[in-house]
Amino acid sequence: MKRDFTYIDDVVESVVRVMDVIPTPDPQWSSDRPNPSSSLAPFRLYNVGNADPVDLVEVIALLEEALGRKATRNLLPLQPGDVPATFADTTELEEVTGFTPRTRIREGIGKFVEWHRSFYKS
Numbered sequence: 001m002k003r004d005f006t007y008i009d010d011v012v013e014s015v016v017r018v019m020d021v022i023p024t025p026d027p028q029w030s031s032d033r034p035n036p037s038s039s040l041a042p043f044r045l046y047n048v049g050n051a052d053p054v055d056l057v058e059v060i061a062l063l064e065e066a067l068g069r070k071a072t073r074n075l076l077p078l079q080p081g082d083v084p085a086t087f088a089d090t091t092e093l094e095e096v097t098g099f100t101p102r103t104r105i106r107e108g109i110g111k112f113v114e115w116h117r118s119f120y121k122s
Helices: 008-019 056-067 091-097 105-120
Strands: none
Touching: 008 091, 056 105
C-alpha cells in the first residue's frame, strides 16, 4: 500500500497562504458536469499533499530507524473502504499560492520523532 504523507509544517504553510486567496464563484461551473472543487457559490477546495506516495513498509522502516527500535508488525489484508494508494494533486494549490508541500518523508519523520520525544519527554 502507498500513502501520500504530508508534513504538518507544509499543511500549515498551505493553509496560511490560501487564507489570502479570496474565492469567487466559478462562472463555468455546470450542474451537468460539476467540478467538486468549485461551484457557483464563492468557495474553493484545494488538495494539500506531498504528491509523492510512499510504500507503508518504507514508512515503518523510517520510523524504526528514527526510533532506534523494531516495530511489531501485524500485517492484515486490505480493510473495507481502504484503497491501495493515495496521491495528492496540488496543481491548483500551487497556482493560487505559489506553494507546494515539499518536505520529504525521511525529513518529516525525523522532525516528528524529535518533536514527539521533546514534547512527551520520552
